Amino acid sequence: MTDVIELPAIQPETCCTSMTSAPITPEEAAATASLFKALGDPTRVLLVSIVAAAEGREACVCDLTEPTGLSQPTVSHHLKILMDAGFLSRTRRGSWAYYALVPGSLERLAAALGE
């Protein structure tokens, strides 16, 4: 069985400068805002929360559809946005995809909100 790990499209290492210690540049504001926007949806907050609270901070896609009450294509659309923003990574094992929280991704965004 071969694991195929898909990494996030955006590497969040480039983000985030603190918003509060000094005025940030327009470029930094755009990078930071794109991450906030990815979390600016109730379904996506719920999906991140389910994955982050799961054992090993990883959840099968088969366990992510029911809690949202949405169709699988809609959930996949939201999962793709979270991957593109660098919050989740995806691994295929057998016939299922597993989504994991990218370590440090939430903490880096939290740093933008602090000193």
Added chain:
Amino acid sequence: MTDVIELPAIQPETCCTSMTSAPITPEEAAATASLFKALGDPTRVLLVSIVAAAEGREACVCDLTEPTGLSQPTVSHHLKILMDAGFLSRTRRGSWAYYALVPGSLERLAAALGE
């Protein structure tokens, strides 16, 4: 001279439960997502940053238009969204409005991203 202080429409005390320590409820996800959405725009991140980094964490509206490169009505629209989300409060002094960072509002959202 009378100060008129306009408080945020949403009191952020109701937010935010940690997203990562346990799966949050759909209601908590909606409340948290609405705050992320308010910051999910480059202009609004820039405005919060300018206010947060200003002396006394307060800035005159007259100093907020030029850095964004946008019209005053557009900036006012973004400032209203930030007030409604509980990040900024507004005080009128004489002919100018002053926007201040609501103490603790960014830290409360950061808490949602942590343990």
